[in-house]
Amino acid sequence: MFTIDDLADRLGGYLPSDEIQQVKRAFYYAEQAHDGQRRRSGEPYVTHPLAVANILANMHMDHQSLMAAMLHDVIEDTGVSKHALETQFGKPVAELVDGVSKLTQITFEDKAVAQAENFQKMVLAMSRDIRVIIVKLADRLHNMRTLGALRPDKKRRIARETLEIYARIAGRLGINTIRVELEDLSFQAIHPMRSERIKRAVANARGHRRSAMRQIQSSLQKSLDDDGLNGTVIGRQKHLLSIYRKMRDQRKPFAEIMDVFGFRIITEDVASCYRILGVVHNLYKPVPGRFKDYIAIPKANGYQSLHTTLFGSRGMPIEVQIRTREMEAMANNGIAAHWLYKAGQTSHPIAEGSHARARAWVKGLLEMQRHAGDSLEFIEHVKNDLFPDDIYVFTPKGDIMELPQGATVIDFAYTVHTDIGNNCIACRIDRHLAPLSTRLESGQTLEIITAPGAKPNLAWLNFVSTAKARSAIRHALKHQQQTEAIMLGRRLLNKALAPFDTSLEELDESTLKRAFEELDVSSEDALLESLGLGNRMTHVVARRLVEAAHGDSYEHSTSGDGSKAVVISGSEGMVVNFARCCHPLPGDPVVGHLSMGKGLVVHRAECKNVADKSFADKSDPDKLFALEWSDAIDEDFPVALRIEIESRRGLVAELAGLVTDADANIERIGIEERDAHLSTVNLTLAVKGRVHLAGIIKRIRNLPNVGKITRLAN
Known part of the structure; x- marks a missing residue:
């Protein structure tokens, strides 16, 4: 069984001895506080906080995070208060523990409301210290690893919450190792039979593909060595949920999904990444449109890499990712890489950039929280905001803005600033006027036109996709x-x-x-x-x-x-x-x-x-x-007319021209054929008032062969 001494030995690799002693002191305090408590599996309760601290040690987190991991259930499950923890271990550790703790002192009628309120509390704590969410993710990961002792319905409920919220947050913060494991563990809990079948199929396919994988790997490595490039080629494994989603969404059999060979090439610097890209494109022909440069334009979570798909021997596709060692650390640990570099008393621009992006994201969550009507509405906004596929557009000054796939002009305006979104009236995309509902594509340049008295429109809610825009409009x-x-x-x-x-x-x-x-x-x-x-x-x-x-x-x-x-x-x-x-x-x-x-x-x-x-x-x-x-009205009002008129070619164009000449707009037009000679035209117009309408009706009556004109009501 893993012990505190085992953990202390591991921490010796990156923490000073006085900080390791503080972590051990937190463990002994937690052990005493949880004395007599056991997990559902029958193990002493303290094995859980120790395992959570071990997960954080894998990410090289700082000693205060590790202490908070040891103590994270003390406020919630024992009689120890936040003040007592602050006295013993200092304010930062006490704040971290309190941020991770649930609202146990309040009774909620609905489980969903309780979860939403707890998440809202955690977001507030995250705004003060981002380490709260990293400790929480490690806590959730160990709980998912030990779900076996729970009832099936409780397993599924916890797994769905993990998949919808915590796995997505791990992805949003770039902590890929935790995201992948949370997703696979959730998949196993929700669909145990499907998970088991895919797991067995993967094991069989891996055995059959081993020689082909080795052959491609050696040819890629040889090409790098021949060109004098320093790079390590490793095989890349697909995880279970990824395979299942591709089979379901793309309606492909397992064999077609596993036909794709995945490799990762790790090198020393950015220049080598682009040189290696040239080498692999010389070795295998690239698939058109399947190259992505996330080094020049990183993902929202700080992820950087070159992605390309190649035609391998016998036409089998090969997916290759090329990145530096620092980018690899960022891809696996995300924001936690900030502490990995900090532990060595060095800073790295990738890690620092990821940390800044994470803080900006949490700031956005707080803004959503202020605008949301209640905790349930807030958590729905968060779920909508955690989809990872992004597009990249430019402001007129050349700044890059990250938006989710399917975002519109209105989403962009609210991303720039809430006031710009509230006051926007028009937009230019690549210098051409475009509707506010236009869905954006990567590479476009946007200019928002605002007016001081403008207000958001209720119809905007029908096409916006970002949570920030939706909550700000509401x-x-x-x-x-x-x-x-x-x-x-x-x-x-x-x-x-x-x-x-x-x-x-x-x-x-x-x-x-x-x-x-x-x-x-x-x-x-x-x-x-x-x-x-x-x-x-x-x-x-x-x-x-x-x-x-x-x-x-x-x-x-x-x-x-x-x-x-x-x-x-x-x-x-x-x-x-x-x-x-x-x-x-x-x-x-x-x-x-x-x-x-x-x-x-x-x-x-x-x-x-x-x-x-x-x-x-x-x-x-x-x-x-x-x-x-009022005597002073300057608005247009809709009115519905039914016109009986002789059928003839160009009738719609004739009516449209007449209405336009009368300074009115057609909002809707429909024609019903009554017989071979007569038609009924249903016309909805926007007019200034009754006098304006009378003038339009008079013009229509002057058209040849017009019968009855009726203003519709009810």
């Missing part, structure tokens, strides 16, 4: 809706207060405070927002406010302007919506219906959906309002 829309709801709520409440000869502005602070307590709201804005969204009845709130001001002795004013209509302009935003059933236009008599959660919905007065009601109906006075159009 946050901005929520704030926008809140502001607009407060403004509408104020107008509606003042209308309801008018019969009592008062207004919200005339009520004193003590009256308002008394009324807020009775209505169970925290502030004036909260009350107005709920009124604007239709969640409270304005006449009830108005009555309460007047009662709070005058007691029960108030009287209705006979001279008040309670019947005065609410004025609308069409630019109120998200809390004033125009009904699609009747398409109201400026100039139409209109009424407003207050719909719960949506705000005010504007209908034409003769709309069937409100025909059975009246805004003078005393049984429900709070739901229907008299509305008036």
